[in-house]
Amino acid sequence: MASHDPYPRSVFVYELITGGGLYSVPGAPAPSGSLLKEGTAMLAAVVEDLAAIDGVSVTVLRDARLPPLSVASEKQITVEGPEGERTAFREAVQSTDATLVIAPEFDGLHLARTQWAEEDGASLISPDSAFVELASCKWKCFQHWRDASVPTIDTFRVVDRASWEHLLDVPVVTKPADGAGSEGVLSWNAGFELNGPLLSGETYLIQPKIFGDAISCAVLGNGPDLVLLPAAFQTLDKDLKYHGGCLPIPPELNMRAHRLAAQAIRSMPPFRGYVGLDMILGPCPEGKEDVVVELNPRLTSSYVGLRLLLKNNLAQAMFDVAAGRDFVPKVGCGKVDFEIL
Numbered sequence: 001m002a003s004h005d006p007y008p009r010s011v012f013v014y015e016l017i018t019g020g021g022l023y024s025v026p027g028a029p030a031p032s033g034s035l036l037k038e039g040t041a042m043l044a045a046v047v048e049d050l051a052a053i054d055g056v057s058v059t060v061l062r063d064a065r066l067p068p069l070s071v072a073s074e075k076q077i078t079v080e081g082p083e084g085e086r087t088a089f090r091e092a093v094q095s096t097d098a099t100l101v102i103a104p105e106f107d108g109l110h111l112a113r114t115q116w117a118e119e120d121g122a123s124l125i126s127p128d129s130a131f132v133e134l135a136s137c138k139w140k141c142f143q144h145w146r147d148a149s150v151p152t153i154d155t156f157r158v159v160d161r162a163s164w165e166h167l168l169d170v171p172v173v174t175k176p177a178d179g180a181g182s183e184g185v186l187s188w189n190a191g192f193e194l195n196g197p198l199l200s201g202e203t204y205l206i207q208p209k210i211f212g213d214a215i216s217c218a219v220l221g222n223g224p225d226l227v228l229l230p231a232a233f234q235t236l237d238k239d240l241k242y243h244g245g246c247l248p249i250p251p252e253l254n255m256r257a258h259r260l261a262a263q264a265i266r267s268m269p270p271f272r273g274y275v276g277l278d279m280i281l282g283p284c285p286e287g288k289e290d291v292v293v294e295l296n297p298r299l300t301s302s303y304v305g306l307r308l309l310l311k312n313n314l315a316q317a318m319f320d321v322a323a324g325r326d327f328v329p330k331v332g333c334g335k336v337d338f339e340i341l
Contacts (some may be wrong), residue, residue, distance in 0.1 A: 007319045008097035008123070011050050012059045014089065014113060015043040016103035018069060019061035020079025025107055030065040034241070035104060035183065037340050038301050040069070042102055045304050047071040049315035059092050061085065086116070093120040100273070101126045102299045104180030105136035110298065125322050126273040127221075127297045134269065135297035138205055139177045148267035151260065151291045153280075158194070158204040167191040171209035173240065174198060180296075182241045210291060212282040213253065216245060216302045217261040219277065220321040223270040227321050229329055230309060231257035232302050234278070235339070244339040247305050248331065256287040264292045272322050276300030305338035 017039035022028040031039070043060065050058050051072040059075040062068065069076060077088045093099050099122035103110035114129045127135070134140055142155040156164040158174060168191040176184040187209065188194060198204055214234040220227040231254050232247035248254060261277050276296040282289025307314045311332035320327045 007053055007056060007316070008125075009055055010057045010059065010096040010098075011125075012092040012096040012099045012122075013043065013047055013050065013073070014061060014092070014099065014101050014103070014117075015039050016109055016113060018043055018063060018066060020063040020081075020085040020088070021103060021109055021113070022063070023079070023085055024082040025109070031063055034340075035180070038242075039102070041304050041340050042299050042301060043069070044071045045307055046100070046102075046299060046315055047073050049307060049313050052313060053316050053319075059096055061088050061092065089113070089116055090120050093117055093122045098123045098125050100124075100299070104183070105297075106176065106178050106180055106183065108136075108178070110136050110180075124272065125318055126299070127271040127275060131269050131271040132297045135275070135295045137177055138175065138179070138294055141295055142205075145264060145267060145292065150264045150267050152264075153207045153210055153291050153293060155205050155207050158199060158201055158206050161199070164191065164206050167206065167208055173207050173209050175205055175207075176201075177203045177205050182236075182239075185240050187238070187240050210280045210282070212280040212289065213249075215249065215253070215257050215279050215281055216300065217257045217277050217279065218300060218302050218306060219261060219265050219275050220318055220327070221265070221271045221273065221275065222322050222324060223272070225321065225324065226262065226265060227317070227327055227329070228258045228261055229306055230254060230331065231261075232305055242301065242340070244337070245302060245305050246335070246337045247302075247309055248335070252285070253281055256281055256290055259287065260290050260292055264295065268295070271297070274299050274303070274318055276302055301340055304340070305336050308336045308338065309333060 017031050017035050057074040060073045062076045064080040079085045099117050114132045145152045172188050172191045174186045217231040218229040230248045232245040235243045278293040311330040317327045
Protein backbone atom coordinates (compact mmCIF):
# COMPACT_ATOMS: atom_id res chain seq x y z
CA MET A 1 0.00 0.00 0.00
CA ALA A 2 1.41 3.39 -0.95
CA SER A 3 2.63 5.48 1.95
CA HIS A 4 0.54 8.50 0.92
CA ASP A 5 -2.62 6.37 0.86
CA PRO A 6 -2.59 4.50 4.18
CA TYR A 7 -5.98 2.79 3.96
CA PRO A 8 -7.89 0.92 1.26
CA ARG A 9 -10.22 3.32 -0.53
CA SER A 10 -12.93 0.73 -0.99
CA VAL A 11 -13.88 -2.27 1.17
CA PHE A 12 -16.17 -5.22 0.53
CA VAL A 13 -17.78 -6.37 3.78
CA TYR A 14 -19.35 -9.78 3.32
CA GLU A 15 -21.74 -10.91 6.07
CA LEU A 16 -23.18 -14.28 5.12
CA ILE A 17 -26.62 -14.23 6.77
CA THR A 18 -27.61 -10.85 5.33
CA GLY A 19 -25.60 -11.34 2.13
CA GLY A 20 -27.39 -14.29 0.54
CA GLY A 21 -25.22 -17.07 1.91
CA LEU A 22 -28.19 -19.13 3.12
CA TYR A 23 -29.26 -19.71 -0.48
CA SER A 24 -26.48 -22.30 -0.68
CA VAL A 25 -27.68 -24.26 2.38
CA PRO A 26 -30.17 -26.93 1.27
CA GLY A 27 -33.54 -26.47 2.92
CA ALA A 28 -32.52 -23.30 4.76
CA PRO A 29 -35.30 -20.73 5.22
CA ALA A 30 -34.95 -17.02 4.61
CA PRO A 31 -32.67 -15.27 7.13
CA SER A 32 -34.28 -14.96 10.57
CA GLY A 33 -33.74 -15.44 14.29
CA SER A 34 -30.60 -14.92 16.35
CA LEU A 35 -28.16 -15.39 13.47
CA LEU A 36 -29.90 -12.61 11.51
CA LYS A 37 -29.87 -10.33 14.57
CA GLU A 38 -26.18 -10.91 15.26
CA GLY A 39 -25.20 -10.70 11.60
CA THR A 40 -27.10 -7.47 11.08
CA ALA A 41 -25.66 -5.91 14.25
CA MET A 42 -22.07 -6.77 13.31
CA LEU A 43 -22.51 -5.64 9.71
CA ALA A 44 -24.08 -2.31 10.62
CA ALA A 45 -21.40 -1.58 13.24
CA VAL A 46 -18.32 -2.32 11.14
CA VAL A 47 -19.73 -0.67 8.01
CA GLU A 48 -20.49 2.51 9.95
CA ASP A 49 -16.93 2.56 11.30
CA LEU A 50 -15.42 1.95 7.86
CA ALA A 51 -17.58 4.64 6.26
CA ALA A 52 -16.40 7.10 8.93
CA ILE A 53 -12.81 6.80 7.64
CA ASP A 54 -12.24 9.69 5.27
CA GLY A 55 -12.40 8.59 1.64
CA VAL A 56 -13.41 4.97 2.29
CA SER A 57 -16.46 3.49 0.53
CA VAL A 58 -18.11 0.21 1.46
CA THR A 59 -19.85 -2.47 -0.62
CA VAL A 60 -22.12 -5.17 0.84
CA LEU A 61 -24.31 -7.96 -0.51
CA ARG A 62 -28.01 -8.18 0.37
CA ASP A 63 -30.21 -11.27 0.34
CA ALA A 64 -33.14 -10.40 -1.96
CA ARG A 65 -35.55 -11.80 0.66
CA LEU A 66 -34.55 -9.00 3.06
CA PRO A 67 -35.51 -5.33 2.79
CA PRO A 68 -32.70 -2.89 1.91
CA LEU A 69 -30.12 -3.02 4.70
CA SER A 70 -29.94 -0.04 7.06
CA VAL A 71 -26.15 0.21 6.92
CA ALA A 72 -23.80 2.99 5.85
CA SER A 73 -22.68 1.26 2.66
CA GLU A 74 -22.26 3.14 -0.58
CA LYS A 75 -23.28 0.09 -2.62
CA GLN A 76 -25.58 -2.88 -1.93
CA ILE A 77 -25.56 -5.70 -4.45
CA THR A 78 -28.77 -7.74 -4.39
CA VAL A 79 -28.32 -11.52 -4.33
CA GLU A 80 -30.86 -14.02 -5.66
CA GLY A 81 -29.94 -17.70 -5.40
CA PRO A 82 -26.60 -19.49 -4.84
CA GLU A 83 -25.24 -18.75 -8.32
CA GLY A 84 -26.18 -15.12 -7.90
CA GLU A 85 -24.28 -14.99 -4.63
CA ARG A 86 -21.09 -16.38 -6.17
CA THR A 87 -21.26 -13.92 -9.08
CA ALA A 88 -21.97 -10.95 -6.81
CA PHE A 89 -19.21 -12.00 -4.41
CA ARG A 90 -16.64 -12.09 -7.21
CA GLU A 91 -17.81 -8.73 -8.55
CA ALA A 92 -17.53 -7.14 -5.12
CA VAL A 93 -14.05 -8.57 -4.44
CA GLN A 94 -12.67 -7.49 -7.78
CA SER A 95 -14.15 -3.98 -7.64
CA THR A 96 -12.78 -3.12 -4.16
CA ASP A 97 -9.37 -2.80 -2.54
CA ALA A 98 -9.93 -5.02 0.50
CA THR A 99 -12.33 -7.73 1.69
CA LEU A 100 -13.63 -8.56 5.16
CA VAL A 101 -15.39 -11.94 5.51
CA ILE A 102 -17.90 -12.47 8.34
CA ALA A 103 -19.65 -15.84 8.29
CA PRO A 104 -20.82 -18.56 10.69
CA GLU A 105 -18.74 -21.70 10.74
CA PHE A 106 -21.48 -24.31 10.18
CA ASP A 107 -21.53 -26.39 6.99
CA GLY A 108 -18.09 -25.07 6.07
CA LEU A 109 -19.62 -21.75 5.02
CA HIS A 110 -16.97 -19.50 6.50
CA LEU A 111 -14.12 -21.55 5.07
CA ALA A 112 -15.73 -21.70 1.62
CA ARG A 113 -16.28 -17.92 1.46
CA THR A 114 -12.72 -17.25 2.59
CA GLN A 115 -11.49 -19.58 -0.15
CA TRP A 116 -13.70 -17.73 -2.66
CA ALA A 117 -12.05 -14.47 -1.62
CA GLU A 118 -8.59 -15.97 -2.07
CA GLU A 119 -9.52 -17.43 -5.48
CA ASP A 120 -10.82 -14.03 -6.58
CA GLY A 121 -7.59 -12.27 -5.60
CA ALA A 122 -8.90 -10.46 -2.52
CA SER A 123 -6.70 -8.48 -0.18
CA LEU A 124 -8.13 -9.98 3.00
CA ILE A 125 -8.44 -8.03 6.23
CA SER A 126 -9.85 -11.11 7.94
CA PRO A 127 -8.10 -14.45 8.62
CA ASP A 128 -7.04 -16.62 5.69
CA SER A 129 -8.31 -20.11 4.93
CA ALA A 130 -5.51 -21.93 6.82
CA PHE A 131 -6.47 -20.19 10.05
CA VAL A 132 -10.21 -20.49 9.43
CA GLU A 133 -10.00 -24.21 8.65
CA LEU A 134 -8.39 -25.01 12.01
CA ALA A 135 -10.30 -22.53 14.15
CA SER A 136 -13.75 -23.25 12.75
CA CYS A 137 -13.69 -26.93 13.76
CA LYS A 138 -14.11 -27.13 17.55
CA TRP A 139 -12.85 -30.71 17.63
CA LYS A 140 -9.63 -29.93 15.74
CA CYS A 141 -9.14 -26.76 17.74
CA PHE A 142 -9.53 -28.63 21.04
CA GLN A 143 -6.97 -31.22 19.96
CA HIS A 144 -4.60 -28.46 18.82
CA TRP A 145 -4.87 -26.58 22.13
CA ARG A 146 -4.54 -29.77 24.16
CA ASP A 147 -1.34 -30.67 22.31
CA ALA A 148 -0.06 -27.10 22.82
CA SER A 149 -0.85 -27.24 26.58
CA VAL A 150 -3.40 -24.41 26.32
CA PRO A 151 -5.92 -24.65 29.21
CA THR A 152 -9.21 -25.68 27.62
CA ILE A 153 -12.28 -27.81 28.38
CA ASP A 154 -12.01 -31.60 28.06
CA THR A 155 -13.94 -32.39 24.90
CA PHE A 156 -15.24 -35.70 23.54
CA ARG A 157 -17.16 -36.83 20.48
CA VAL A 158 -20.70 -37.84 21.48
CA VAL A 159 -20.54 -40.98 19.33
CA ASP A 160 -17.50 -42.19 21.33
CA ARG A 161 -19.57 -42.92 24.43
CA ALA A 162 -16.86 -44.93 26.15
CA SER A 163 -14.64 -41.82 26.23
CA TRP A 164 -17.12 -39.74 28.22
CA GLU A 165 -18.87 -42.23 30.49
CA HIS A 166 -17.29 -40.44 33.47
CA LEU A 167 -19.62 -37.52 32.61
CA LEU A 168 -22.86 -39.49 33.01
CA ASP A 169 -23.59 -38.07 36.47
CA VAL A 170 -22.37 -34.47 36.05
CA PRO A 171 -23.77 -31.42 34.19
CA VAL A 172 -22.64 -31.36 30.55
CA VAL A 173 -22.86 -29.22 27.43
CA THR A 174 -23.27 -30.54 23.89
CA LYS A 175 -22.55 -28.59 20.74
CA PRO A 176 -21.93 -29.13 17.02
CA ALA A 177 -18.26 -29.23 16.08
CA ASP A 178 -18.83 -26.54 13.46
CA GLY A 179 -21.44 -24.45 15.25
CA ALA A 180 -21.54 -20.66 15.37
CA GLY A 181 -22.43 -18.64 18.45
CA SER A 182 -24.93 -20.47 20.63
CA GLU A 183 -26.63 -22.25 17.71
CA GLY A 184 -27.13 -25.92 18.56
CA VAL A 185 -25.62 -25.60 22.05
CA LEU A 186 -27.54 -27.54 24.72
CA SER A 187 -27.06 -27.68 28.49
CA TRP A 188 -27.91 -30.93 30.30
CA ASN A 189 -28.26 -31.65 34.02
CA ALA A 190 -26.18 -34.81 33.56
CA GLY A 191 -24.69 -36.84 30.75
CA PHE A 192 -27.16 -39.70 31.22
CA GLU A 193 -29.94 -37.41 29.91
CA LEU A 194 -28.54 -37.59 26.37
CA ASN A 195 -30.68 -39.72 24.12
CA GLY A 196 -32.07 -40.07 20.64
CA PRO A 197 -30.46 -38.72 17.44
CA LEU A 198 -27.84 -36.70 19.34
CA LEU A 199 -26.11 -39.90 20.48
CA SER A 200 -25.43 -40.90 16.90
CA GLY A 201 -24.63 -37.40 15.67
CA GLU A 202 -21.18 -37.67 14.10
CA THR A 203 -20.45 -33.95 14.47
CA TYR A 204 -21.65 -33.40 18.05
CA LEU A 205 -19.26 -32.84 20.93
CA ILE A 206 -19.78 -33.16 24.69
CA GLN A 207 -17.99 -31.32 27.49
CA PRO A 208 -18.33 -31.11 31.28
CA LYS A 209 -20.14 -27.90 32.18
CA ILE A 210 -17.65 -25.41 33.61
CA PHE A 211 -18.85 -22.75 36.04
CA GLY A 212 -17.36 -19.27 36.25
CA ASP A 213 -17.44 -15.93 34.47
CA ALA A 214 -18.21 -16.24 30.75
CA ILE A 215 -15.82 -13.85 28.99
CA SER A 216 -15.09 -12.83 25.41
CA CYS A 217 -11.78 -11.36 24.31
CA ALA A 218 -11.13 -9.95 20.85
CA VAL A 219 -7.69 -9.85 19.27
CA LEU A 220 -6.37 -7.88 16.30
CA GLY A 221 -3.54 -9.57 14.46
CA ASN A 222 -0.97 -9.19 11.73
CA GLY A 223 1.18 -12.29 11.66
CA PRO A 224 3.13 -12.44 14.93
CA ASP A 225 1.89 -8.99 16.02
CA LEU A 226 -1.16 -9.05 18.31
CA VAL A 227 -3.27 -6.39 20.01
CA LEU A 228 -5.52 -7.64 22.81
CA LEU A 229 -8.70 -5.60 23.18
CA PRO A 230 -10.57 -5.09 26.48
CA ALA A 231 -12.37 -8.27 27.53
CA ALA A 232 -16.14 -8.36 28.11
CA PHE A 233 -18.58 -10.27 30.27
CA GLN A 234 -20.98 -12.30 28.13
CA THR A 235 -24.70 -12.21 28.85
CA LEU A 236 -25.94 -15.81 28.60
CA ASP A 237 -29.29 -17.22 29.64
CA LYS A 238 -29.76 -20.54 31.46
CA ASP A 239 -29.70 -22.35 28.11
CA LEU A 240 -26.36 -20.67 27.23
CA LYS A 241 -27.94 -18.51 24.52
CA TYR A 242 -26.00 -15.30 23.90
CA HIS A 243 -27.73 -11.93 24.34
CA GLY A 244 -24.90 -9.39 24.46
CA GLY A 245 -22.40 -8.33 27.06
CA CYS A 246 -20.91 -5.80 29.43
CA LEU A 247 -17.47 -4.17 29.46
CA PRO A 248 -14.90 -3.40 30.67
CA ILE A 249 -14.40 -6.12 33.23
CA PRO A 250 -12.38 -5.66 36.46
CA PRO A 251 -8.64 -5.18 35.76
CA GLU A 252 -7.61 -8.40 37.49
CA LEU A 253 -10.03 -10.43 35.34
CA ASN A 254 -8.96 -8.56 32.21
CA MET A 255 -5.34 -9.45 32.93
CA ARG A 256 -6.25 -13.12 33.28
CA ALA A 257 -8.32 -13.03 30.08
CA HIS A 258 -5.46 -11.44 28.16
CA ARG A 259 -2.96 -13.97 29.46
CA LEU A 260 -5.14 -16.88 28.37
CA ALA A 261 -6.07 -15.29 25.04
CA ALA A 262 -2.43 -14.64 24.17
CA GLN A 263 -1.47 -18.23 24.97
CA ALA A 264 -4.31 -19.65 22.90
CA ILE A 265 -3.79 -17.36 19.90
CA ARG A 266 -0.01 -17.69 19.79
CA SER A 267 -0.41 -21.45 19.48
CA MET A 268 -2.42 -20.96 16.27
CA PRO A 269 -1.21 -20.18 12.73
CA PRO A 270 -0.49 -16.46 12.15
CA PHE A 271 -3.54 -14.47 11.11
CA ARG A 272 -4.58 -11.02 9.92
CA GLY A 273 -7.64 -9.12 11.09
CA TYR A 274 -10.05 -9.57 14.01
CA VAL A 275 -10.81 -12.78 15.92
CA GLY A 276 -12.66 -13.48 19.15
CA LEU A 277 -12.10 -15.99 21.92
CA ASP A 278 -14.71 -17.28 24.37
CA MET A 279 -13.43 -18.36 27.76
CA ILE A 280 -14.49 -19.10 31.31
CA LEU A 281 -12.60 -17.56 34.20
CA GLY A 282 -12.90 -19.74 37.30
CA PRO A 283 -13.10 -18.74 40.98
CA CYS A 284 -9.36 -19.12 41.66
CA PRO A 285 -7.83 -15.59 41.76
CA GLU A 286 -4.58 -16.90 40.29
CA GLY A 287 -6.43 -18.17 37.22
CA LYS A 288 -5.61 -21.85 37.74
CA GLU A 289 -9.14 -22.85 36.67
CA ASP A 290 -9.41 -20.51 33.66
CA VAL A 291 -10.12 -22.24 30.35
CA VAL A 292 -10.55 -21.14 26.76
CA VAL A 293 -13.80 -22.44 25.26
CA GLU A 294 -13.57 -21.72 21.54
CA LEU A 295 -12.16 -19.43 18.90
CA ASN A 296 -14.21 -17.46 16.38
CA PRO A 297 -12.00 -16.72 13.35
CA ARG A 298 -13.95 -13.58 12.41
CA LEU A 299 -15.58 -10.42 13.65
CA THR A 300 -17.79 -11.26 16.64
CA SER A 301 -20.78 -9.64 18.33
CA SER A 302 -18.47 -8.13 20.96
CA TYR A 303 -17.40 -5.65 18.26
CA VAL A 304 -20.73 -3.89 18.89
CA GLY A 305 -19.77 -3.18 22.50
CA LEU A 306 -16.06 -2.56 21.95
CA ARG A 307 -16.68 0.22 19.42
CA LEU A 308 -18.79 2.01 22.04
CA LEU A 309 -16.17 1.60 24.76
CA LEU A 310 -13.14 2.73 22.77
CA LYS A 311 -12.28 6.24 21.62
CA ASN A 312 -10.56 4.65 18.62
CA ASN A 313 -12.35 3.82 15.38
CA LEU A 314 -12.13 0.03 15.64
CA ALA A 315 -12.30 -0.55 11.88
CA GLN A 316 -9.43 1.88 11.39
CA ALA A 317 -7.57 0.00 14.12
CA MET A 318 -7.90 -3.20 12.06
CA PHE A 319 -6.31 -1.37 9.12
CA ASP A 320 -3.52 -0.01 11.31
CA VAL A 321 -2.63 -3.37 12.86
CA ALA A 322 -2.84 -5.16 9.48
CA ALA A 323 -0.44 -2.57 8.04
CA GLY A 324 2.02 -2.96 10.92
CA ARG A 325 1.27 0.43 12.49
CA ASP A 326 1.13 1.01 16.21
CA PHE A 327 -2.29 0.88 17.83
CA VAL A 328 -3.16 1.37 21.49
CA PRO A 329 -6.80 0.87 22.57
CA LYS A 330 -8.09 3.98 24.38
CA VAL A 331 -11.05 3.49 26.68
CA GLY A 332 -13.43 6.41 26.39
CA CYS A 333 -16.28 5.76 28.81
CA GLY A 334 -16.86 4.02 32.11
CA LYS A 335 -19.17 1.14 31.24
CA VAL A 336 -20.98 -0.29 28.24
CA ASP A 337 -23.89 -2.72 28.32
CA PHE A 338 -24.90 -3.95 24.88
CA GLU A 339 -27.71 -6.21 23.71
CA ILE A 340 -28.14 -8.06 20.44
CA LEU A 341 -31.81 -7.32 19.78
